[in-house]
Amino acid sequence: MMTGMASYRARFDATVSFTNGGGLQVQGFLVDVPAAEVTPAQVGELFLDSLGLLMAGDVELTNLEIVEAAHKGTRGGPSADGRPSGDRPTYVELSHVIRDGMVTLPNLPGPEFGLQLSREASRELYAPGTEFEIGRISMVANTGTYLDSPNHRYPDGHDLTGYPLDRLVDLPAIVVRVEDSGRLGIDAAALATYEVQGKAVLLHTGDDARFGTPQYVENAHFLTRDGAQWLIDNGVALVGIDAANIDDMTDGTRPAHTLLLGAGLPIVEHLTSLAQLPPTGALFTATPPRIEGLATFPVRAYAKLP
Known part of the structure; x- marks a missing residue:
């Protein structure tokens, strides 16, 4: 799932000629682009930057299409310096939530939740109006992330x-x-x-x-x-x-x-x-x-x- 503003990639075939002779052809190449509204000339420049080609002359693009997809950080592209496109949260959670009985791997048992001390039982230990809960969990170490x-x-x-x-x-x-x-x-x-x-x-x-x-x-x-x-x-x-x-x-x-x-x-x-x-x-x-x-x-x- 993507958050914030969408990011885009360009897919195309290309033919490159070199000023010192020779050429290069690619099919179905992909580069990150800053927006859906990019020109073929901009895509051509990003293509050359991504490969670090020297002495490149003319670039001819065919079958160019812009697709909505997460950036992959192609060299010279809009995300190559790590700047995210659009507004994003400061932090991103990358771990799964651990829940009672969840399955991480089919051959491993899920965690079991319980109580060591319930709120009701704790009322006998503390002053009126004061209560606590102490939980228990039993699980294999290979659980969740x-x-x-x-x-x-x-x-x-x-x-x-x-x-x-x-x-x-x-x-x-x-x-x-x-x-x-x-x-x-x-x-x-x-x-x-x-x-x-x-x-x-x-x-x-x-x-x-x-x-x-x-x-x-x-x-x-x-x-x-x-x-x-x-x-x-x-x-x-x-x-x-x-x-x-x-x-x-x-x-x-x-x-x-x-x-x-x-x-x-x-x-x-x-x-x-x-x-x-x-x-x-x-x-x-x-x-x-x-x-x-x-x-x-x-x-x-x-x-x-x-």
Whole structure:
């Protein structure tokens, strides 16, 4: 779901000639545009900027159409500097609400809510007119939107207490939109155009629309082995995804977990509402309680918009 004013992308075929000879042809190319009312000349300039082409001469566009879609932060485009289009809230919630009996994954039990002390019973403990309620919750650590620490995968890895706040709070975010890529695996090629050093990379798949249903785990997007290694090699700070698992759930070796947690990187799974974030410029936060001996726990994940 998009909030505030709509954002747009241009889809087109293009032929480019170069001043030093040769040419380039593309079909179905997409670039972010600042508004629905853009000229072919403006789209041509954005196209050249997005590819960083040098010595480009004439650009001929055909089959040009403007579509309403979230910006992906194409280089030189209106969202490349992280400025959102239109009015947006200062903060965006990115975690699912935890409810009694909710289903996060089909093979895990939902949380159970109860009372340790009811308001009625508390009246016997306090002065007249004073009452309190103390609740109880029983749940598996992998409930709702949660963060994995290295101990989730490795017995000698640190637990939730091992991350200082600067590893989890106000991280510059990059949103990688793959919901319309036609592929479930997010590989190194899909990430290669992004500058991820010191960033929280948030993989926007759109799978969160199926959260809480049996279809959530069917044909789910995931990060491939080479995608995870590319992120590590390029200095990523945290990786999040709005899908059922950061790994291909049919692969029992769990390469993304193995590599990322082996490198000490936090993983946040089951995010939501990533469509509301700009491609760059937001600050991402996901902090679990400091629970000693526990490897995974729900987080309040959110983003601060520029």
